[in-house]
Amino acid sequence: MSIQVQNVTKRFGTFEALNGVNLDIQPGELVALLGPSGSGKTTLLRVIAGLEQPDSGSIHFNGEDTTETRVQEREVGFVFQHYALFRHMTIFENVAFGLRVRPRASRPSEPEITRRVLQLLKLVQLDWLADRYPHQLSGGQRQRIALARALAIEPKVLLLDEPFGALDAKVRKELRRWLRRLHDEINLTSVFVTHDQEEALEVADRVVVVNHGRIEQVGTPEEVYDHPATPFVYQFLGNVNQFEGRVKRGVASIGDKHIVAPEHAEAEDSAATAYVRPHDIDVAKAPSGAAVAARISHALKVGPVVRMELAREDTGNVVEVELPRERFDDLGISAGNVVYLTPRRAKVFIDKAKAP
Amino acid sequence: MAVATQQLNGLTLPATAARKARRPFPWVAVVLVGIALAFLTLFLFVPLAAVFYEALKKGFGVYFEAVREPDAISAIKLTFIAALIAVPLNLVFGIAAAWTIAKFDFRGKSLLVTLIDLPFSVSPVISGLIYVLIFGLQGWFGPWLQEHDLKVIFAVPGIVLATVFVTFPFVARELIPLMQAQGREEEEAAAVLGASGWQTLWYVTLPNVKWGLLYGVILCNARAMGEFGAVSVVSGHIRGLTNTLPLHIEIVYNEYQFAAAFACASLLALLALVTLVAKTIVETKAQREYRK
Numbered sequence: 001m002s003i004q005v006q007n008v009t010k011r012f013g014t015f016e017a018l019n020g021v022n023l024d025i026q027p028g029e030l031v032a033l034l035g036p037s038g039s040g041k042t043t044l045l046r047v048i049a050g051l052e053q054p055d056s057g058s059i060h061f062n063g064e065d066t067t068e069t070r071v072q073e074r075e076v077g078f079v080f081q082h083y084a085l086f087r088h089m090t091i092f093e094n095v096a097f098g099l100r101v102r103p104r105a106s107r108p109s110e111p112e113i114t115r116r117v118l119q120l121l122k123l124v125q126l127d128w129l130a131d132r133y134p135h136q137l138s139g140g141q142r143q144r145i146a147l148a149r150a151l152a153i154e155p156k157v158l159l160l161d162e163p164f165g166a167l168d169a170k171v172r173k174e175l176r177r178w179l180r181r182l183h184d185e186i187n188l189t190s191v192f193v194t195h196d197q198e199e200a201l202e203v204a205d206r207v208v209v210v211n212h213g214r215i216e217q218v219g220t221p222e223e224v225y226d227h228p229a230t231p232f233v234y235q236f237l238g239n240v241n242q243f244e245g246r247v248k249r250g251v252a253s254i255g256d257k258h259i260v261a262p263e264h265a266e267a268e269d270s271a272a273t274a275y276v277r278p279h280d281i282d283v284a285k286a287p288s289g290a291a292v293a294a295r296i297s298h299a300l301k302v303g304p305v306v307r308m309e310l311a312r313e314d315t316g317n318v319v320e321v322e323l324p325r326e327r328f329d330d331l332g333i334s335a336g337n338v339v340y341l342t343p344r345r346a347k348v349f350i351d352k353a354k355a356p
Numbered sequence: 357m358a359v360a361t362q363q364l365n366g367l368t369l370p371a372t373a374a375r376k377a378r379r380p381f382p383w384v385a386v387v388l389v390g391i392a393l394a395f396l397t398l399f400l401f402v403p404l405a406a407v408f409y410e411a412l413k414k415g416f417g418v419y420f421e422a423v424r425e426p427d428a429i430s431a432i433k434l435t436f437i438a439a440l441i442a443v444p445l446n447l448v449f450g451i452a453a454a455w456t457i458a459k460f461d462f463r464g465k466s467l468l469v470t471l472i473d474l475p476f477s478v479s480p481v482i483s484g485l486i487y488v489l490i491f492g493l494q495g496w497f498g499p500w501l502q503e504h505d506l507k508v509i510f511a512v513p514g515i516v517l518a519t520v521f522v523t524f525p526f527v528a529r530e531l532i533p534l535m536q537a538q539g540r541e542e543e544e545a546a547a548v549l550g551a552s553g554w555q556t557l558w559y560v561t562l563p564n565v566k567w568g569l570l571y572g573v574i575l576c577n578a579r580a581m582g583e584f585g586a587v588s589v590v591s592g593h594i595r596g597l598t599n600t601l602p603l604h605i606e607i608v609y610n611e612y613q614f615a616a617a618f619a620c621a622s623l624l625a626l627l628a629l630v631t632l633v634a635k636t637i638v639e640t641k642a643q644r645e646y647r648k
Contacts, residue, residue, distance in 0.1 A: 049548060050548075072550050078544075078545070097559070101559070
């Protein structure tokens, strides 16, 4: 089942939650909606589910316009952030609910319901909890029951709102690998919302970066991480250093250093910022050409990498650098030393606010 | 906790000393509890005991005679009829109002909440008078009702109307905060799973508020059976026909039949005690449920 979101706008009072959003989701994909809180990602998910009505624009499932279809008839599986399990029902009854409320004509028989519920509980590996109540379960168990309940109605698409948000770090990591495996197994078009970039990059086939009710970039985890389309995406996905400078006819100048930026060939001397990932910076002990001098403030050895925080000698700005442990040991440097930094790779964006 | 405090206070303090140290003014507690108890005794326990004492002063024979005489039986019947109509009506209304207010957003919501509280803020006598003005002989619908030979005021329908009006906030007031606290997620989950509005109400919302609902019904019933002011205005005090139990008690009392009056009053007092016990049971059950 494919999903098309076409030019969807949604306002809450004066707050613009979604602002002309377009998105195509392919059948069988696992897509992450990634963005900071208040970016509109949950609203987009709820609009797809039919829990919110868009002010304008439309939603299509397999090319069919479902914008006016009621949430009851959309056949979507929705997993709520806080699970929303029915607290007075047993786990079994929770999962069976979607089958029991069907009109008599399409309702499965009682043995069939039992068979399917137990099968789903086995799928989420919790069949031994069938007689318990939600409050007797841990957060991770509730999450998996919520998923089993959503799958019980054999939905066309699966939508998950911050599925791991309320769990502790260890359970979260386990569950997201499990979700990835489960998705590969059942191959259901799935969309999940998250504000955790690591989660999005690790689990999703494609990542949709949302900010201020607009989509900033859509792409595979590699694409959005290695080739961010906007400064926001660059900053939101992982740590990044910013170097202020200017761009003139395809060449960016950061201090004395020049970086080729062919995408800005037509720029006539504009203020620009170069974004450099901490692991894309070379460190040398001797000055060379345009390398930037910086003093090491901290060097933190974390497993195979060393994370350094440096202060630039010229501006005093903080620069973060990540080096492989071996390289760091070879250089024989430590906190207090002055070293020379050369960006290996940088992405230059013209500053919109300061543009002429 | 106690152990921790003892250790903090210097390791060797005995338990009682530690406890005293935590409560710097023990006499404050004694005085406050004393005042509360004295107040309760004066205004609650003594009158309650007096009711039963006066009712039984002339022996059980007089007591049962007073409760069994036709006018008393008729008053008891009418009281039950009024409650039997008012409570279910307000149960339905209360659920509808609470569901609307807690689970939907719409214009004029706060106005609706204020209107629900109206019977609490209006004197019961005024509530009664409103119905006299509308349905009475000189009222808006009076002539039309008389033409069609329908009696509302000074008849059973008027008493039921007044009772419904006075008791309608109880269920709604009890449910609104409860439903609001529980949020809308479970209802949304039910909707996504394909449940209709009725199925959601019946299988998801109501089971979640069942103890609050029962609590509201108990309070509503107690008030319906005990209401005096509003009912008094519309009743007309026709013995054996339009007297509820509270009205009957007043009449009998005014005729200096103290033992009979107190005998009937003891029935209402018993109702109050039963209500109190039921309310306590429901409250503990509810607390246990919502703690989950």
